[in-house]
Amino acid sequence: MKRLALLLVLIGTVGILRATGGQSKLSISGPEKPVCIGSEFQLFAEGLNSMEYQWEPSEVFSNPTLKNPLVSIYKTTIFRVVRIDPQNGISDTAYYSVAVMEKPVEIIGNDYVCKGDSTYLKIENNFNHPYWSTGERERGIWVKTPGIYNVTAQEGCFRLYGETFVGSKTQPLAKIIASRDMDLCEGEQIKLTSFSDDNIEWSTRERSKSIIVKESGTVLLMNKNECGWDADEIKINVHAVEANFFPSHYECIAPLNLVLFNESDSRLEFNWKLNGETFSNEESPSIYLNENGEYQITLDVKNIYGCTDSKTIENIRVVSEEEYYATNDLVIFPNSFSPNGDGINDEFKVQSREITDFKLVVFDRWGNQVFSENGIDASWNGKNHNGELLPAGKYGIRYSYQTSAGHSVSKLSSIQLLR
Missing domain, CATH: 2.60.40.1080 (Immunoglobulin-like)
Structure with a gap:
């Protein structure tokens, strides 16, 4: 039994050697x-x-x-x-x-592809056996989608390897963003901003992202990038508004029905004020002034865009009849004349309106009366009562008349006689 056990142990040892x-x-x-x-x-x-x-x-x-x-x-x-x-x-x-002998190779081409388009990637022509990650074996390939592209090639003993990332770009979108509506009043302004940052160019020659516009006109925005260009435009309207009128009288006798003649655009809204108080919204109103004094008339106008303007006429005077005729003359005449027979300004003659019973008296420098004549057509030809020529110089005149209201007026003035 001991021999058998020893034999089994030896066989097991050989088995282990063989197993290893x-x-x-x-x-x-x-x-x-x-x-x-x-x-x-x-x-x-x-x-x-x-x-x-x-x-x-x-x-x-x-x-x-x-x-x-x-x-x-x-x-x-x-x-x-x-x-x-x-x-x-x-x-x-x-x-x-x-390891094999390796060195990098440059992939030539854009690092972007425009949406819906393609871009071309290539390596130099002196490299052999190109193989792209797309499975193509040409020196150059067209790619339509963004991603990582790599290529291997051979140059002598060297394995060449290159890799590039192609991103995605879209064509620019030109869009003008306005800070307010496009209808401006004079003196106002509007801020226009480009939605895109791509190579901004305004028709105003500015290249900033935002511009300020104060004048009427069409503003064009163009955005450019590697994938193309796009444009947008916006029309700016500056609406001028002007208040303008004149009164029928600047000074008159009380009572006065003052008529206001409006020369503003008839499409405007009107607001008339007398001494700051509104009295009418008509286009060309009239107002009855029955008390003496100085009045201020103001016209405020507004258009459909809210643009406003104002005009004021001050010191419209309503006075008594006595004060009026004391400060206003219904007779007009020149300050000189030249009775030399050339047909030009040969007579001293007055122009008048709404008067009667006109009388004219002329005095020399020493106060002597040298000429007189009555009637609205009275005139002086530079001669005295005897028809003799008077010398050149300054002469005094006195004239008087009756107004249409029956008021008597008498005034002094002077005239220069030229020879």
């Missing part, structure tokens, strides 16, 4: 420096030739079942070998990485 294969730990040896892409080199697996070997990735090996196979690669590769003991089926695995 009696081999050292599996390892791989090969190039330690980057290799030229496409060049052939050899990898070495640790172990007996009687073992079975399976290399991966199998497609790069001349024979992936050899212990020390030949291999060629075009990119940095991690190799895996499985070693199998055919006697007991026990296997172990090892890994080995071989």
Whole structure:
């Protein structure tokens, strides 16, 4: 029984040796420096030739079942070998990485693609065997969608690798944002702002995001970017409004029916004030003034856009008949005349209205009366009562008349006789 137990122990020990294969730990040896892409080199697996070997990735090996196979690669590769003991089926695995000679390559093209359009990416023509992440093998490709694109190529022993990100852009949207409605009154302004920040250009030649407009006209906004341009426009209307009128009298005898003649635009709203108090909203009203004094008339106007203007006439005087005729003359005459027979200004003659019983008396510089005549058509030709020519110089005149209201007026003045 002791012999049988010892035999069983010995058999178990042999089994353990076989299970471990009696081999050292599996390892791989090969190039330690980057290799030229496409060049052939050899990898070495640790172990007996009687073992079975399976290399991966199998497609790069001349024979992936050899212990020390030949291999060629075009990119940095991690190799895996499985070693199998055919006697007991026990296997172990090892890994080995071989780098290829690499350097970066520039991808030439835009870093954006316009929505609905495409952009072109390429590498230099002297690089061989290009292969893009899209699966294309051309030197250049057209792309329509944003994303990360990469390419590999070959230059001699070097593997080239490049990567680029293509973003997305849209065509600009030109939109003018106004700070208020587009109907302005004189003196007002409006702020216009571009919705987009893309290459702003206003028809005013300004390039800021916002502009201030004070005048009527069409304002154009253009936005540009790499994907194109867009435009928007807005029309600004500045509405001028003017209050303008004149009264039928600036000074008159009480009582007075003062008529106001409105020369403002008839489409306006009107508000008439007498000494600050509203008395009418008519277009051309009249107002009865029966007390002596000075009056102020104001016209306020407003258009449909709320624009306003105002005009005031001050010192419209309503006076008594005595004061009126004391300060106002119904007779007009020149301050000189030249009785030389040339037909121009040869006579001193008055112009008058609403008077009767006109009398004219002329005096020389010493106070002597040299001429007189009665009647509304009275005139003086520069001669005395005897028809003799009077010398050039300054002469005094006295004239009198009756007004249409029966008021007597008498005044003094002077006239220059020229020869």
